[in-house]
Amino acid sequence: MEQLVRKGRDGILLQLFSINASQPKQLESIIPREVQPLLQKYHEVIVVPKGLPPTCSHDHRIPLIPGKGPVSVRPYKYPHFQKSEIERLVNELLASGVIRVSNSPYSSPVLLVKKHDGSWRMCIDHRELNKITIKDKFPIPFIDELLDDLHGAKPEKCAFGQTEVKYLGHVIFHEGVAVDPEKISAMVDWPKPKNVKALRGFLGVTGKDNVVADALSRREEGMQGEVLALFLPIPNWTTTLKEEIESNSTLQQILKNISKGEAMGPWKLHNGLIFFKDRSYLAKDSSVIEEIINQFHGSTHEGVQKTLHRIQSTFYWQGMRKHIKEHIRSCEVC
Structure with missing residues (x-):
């Protein structure tokens, strides 16, 4: 384009985008005739709300970290058709009383996300504001x-x-x-992993460590050793656990019983680690227990039962529930 301009040639710059030419359907055409009398009887249920909700005992507020200045982020660059759509949505919100004109020094950019019906949803990027916000003690609802x-x-x-x-x-x-x-669908249709590299790819698609159990159930025969090598998500835990086995008398006794075939229960040895019911076994006073709980709980801040369930899929030690309960009770976020 720059070369054509330098040569003095004329041209036209076009911006193409798709539009939905269909007219919105009438309410009567999208509601079955049999349902319409019921909705008319209880019409207040589906009335479009106007204005802000009534005052509650705990109204929404955004407490900021003391000493932090206003957050003002420049708007993103939008195509012309998105700019027009944003203006339309803002005007709708102004008319409904949900928002109002403001000269506040705070500002956050917005972006449009396509909905399944082809229309647009306006989302506000509050990431910079979140960085200086005091985290709420109330957990996210399930x-x-x-x-x-x-x-x-x-x-x-x-x-x-x-x-x-x-x-x-x-x-x-x-x-x-x-x-x-x-x-x-992306997870269900993923090809069955046949080696360690493929398994890592599968775990990368599905998420974090809480899908390890599902991935293990899909492994092929002969992959037992390779999969167990990935079982512990943090490598330095493996080194620490091996050192504890060598120095802990209780673990040493369990190790001897497994080696002699005298261990009562589903005990196993793999790469110098002790496994109980295919879970890495720790001494009840292990130095890595607190770090493990923090690793699993710190990413989601779920309750005792869910955190326990996630950790139990990989580790086991006596008094797990008590340790996890005490950790969550002292968690500053929870």
Whole structure:
């Protein structure tokens, strides 16, 4: 383009984007006739809300770390059609009373995310503001709690007369709640790992250490040793555990019993480590227990039961629940 301009040639710069030419459907056309009388009787359930919600005992606020100045992030560069869509959405929010004109020194950029119906959702990038925000003590609600609170919606965003409804990556139907197959299709359709490199690729797709058990169930015969080599997510734990086995009398006795075939129960030895029910066995006073709990709990800050379940898939020591409960009780975030 620059070369053409230098040569003095004329041209036209075009920006192409797709638009949805279809007109929005009338409410009567998207709601089954049998359902319409019921919705008319309880029309207040689907009335579009106006303004802010009523005052609550614990209204939303953003406490900031003392001494931090205002966060002001420049807007992103948008294509022309997205700029027009953002302006339209902002005008809708202003008209509904959800937002108001402000001269605050704080500002965060917005971006548009395509929804499944082709329309746009406006999202605000609060990452810089989050960095100077005092973390809330209240945990994020579980999906079950969110589903229990699912009530009230705009009629054009509802599907009536359906046998199942999709919500937050889950499918709600007459038998209960299940994971949306579309959300996990990449994991389910992933080829069966045949070596360590393929297994690492699979774990990279599915997420973190809590999917190790599922990955192990998909291993091929003959991969036992290779998979167990990946079983411990932090290498320096392996070195520390081996040193503790050499110095701990209780672990030494277990090691001798396994070697002689006298151990009672599902004990195993692998690469110098002791395994109980395919889980790495630790002494109850092991120096790495606190680090392990912090590694598993610090990334999600889940409750005792969920943290215990995740750690139990990899490690075992006597008094696990007590240790985890004490750690979470003293957690500054929880």
